[in-house]
Amino acid sequence: MYVMSFVAAVPTASKEMYLAHCKAAAEVFKSHGALRVVELWGADVPAGQTTSFAMAVQAKENETVVTGWQEWPDKATCDANIEKAMSDPRLAEMGALPFDGSRMIYGGFDTLIDV
Numbered sequence: 876m877y878v879m880s881f882v883a884a885v886p887t888a889s890k891e892m893y894l895a896h897c898k899a900a901a902e903v904f905k906s907h908g909a910l911r912v913v914e915l916w917g918a919d920v921p922a923g924q925t926t927s928f929a930m931a932v933q934a935k936e937n938e939t940v941v942t943g944w945q946e947w948p949d950k951a952t953c954d955a956n957i958e959k960a961m962s963d964p965r966l967a968e969m970g971a972l973p974f975d976g977s978r979m980i981y982g983g984f985d986t987l988i989d990v
Contacts, residue, residue, distance in 0.1 A: 877984070879944060879981065881944070886973070
């Protein structure tokens, strides 16, 4: 399994808009080969002194930290399909992201253990 993961800060008042965006985007990624799409809304994300999720995405007082991931069968499948998904017209039709994408962090990860 290969995982594309992210952390972002979403305006707390936009939770329902974010949820609608997530549902629509999940359909697109799954149609391009993602096995699973998970989106999580921060419930207990403590502030840090040196580092934290909130610091990493420069979360403001009125924002909630979110995270999520897409599971792919392997890196090759992700690599072959992620650009197709990102350029899918359905994503463009959704309009602007409901958060500041310039502060989002993301990356791809190989599985070490899956218990």
